[in-house]
Amino acid sequence: MLAHYALMYLALALGAAALVASSIGFLAGSISRFLMAYHQVFTPSRPRSSAVLHFVVSLGIQFVLNGALLSGLLSLGFSIWPAQIVTTVLLTFVNYAMYRLWVFA
Numbered sequence: 001m002l003a004h005y006a007l008m009y010l011a012l013a014l015g016a017a018a019l020v021a022s023s024i025g026f027l028a029g030s031i032s033r034f035l036m037a038y039h040q041v042f043t044p045s046r047p048r049s050s051a052v053l054h055f056v057v058s059l060g061i062q063f064v065l066n067g068a069l070l071s072g073l074l075s076l077g078f079s080i081w082p083a084q085i086v087t088t089v090l091l092t093f094v095n096y097a098m099y100r101l102w103v104f105a
Contacts, residue, residue: 004029
C-alpha cells in the first residue's frame with residue numbers, strides 16, 4: 001500500500017489524472033504485495049512460478065476493480081484520497097480471498 005500511495009501522490013503532483021495516478025500506484029504496489037504475500041502472509045502450496053501466474057491474473061481483476069470503484073466514487077463527488085482509501089479498504093477483502101483461495105492455495 002505504501003508503494004501504491006507514494007507513487008500515486010507523485011503522479012498526482014506531476015499533474016496526472018486521478019485514475020492514471022491510481023493505476024500507476026497500483027502497478028507499483030503489486031510487486032511489493034506479491035513478495036509480502038508469498039513470503040510473509042501465506043504458506044504457498046504451489047511453486048513460485050505457478051503462484052506468479054495466478055497472481056498476474058488476479059492483478060488484472062484487481063486492476064479493473066480498482067479503476068471501477070475509484071471512478072464510481074469520484075463520480076459520486078468523493079475527492080481523490082478518500083475515494084482511494086475506500087477503494088483500498090474494500091479491495092483488501094477481495095484481494096485476501098483471491099490470494100488465500102486461488103493464488104497461494
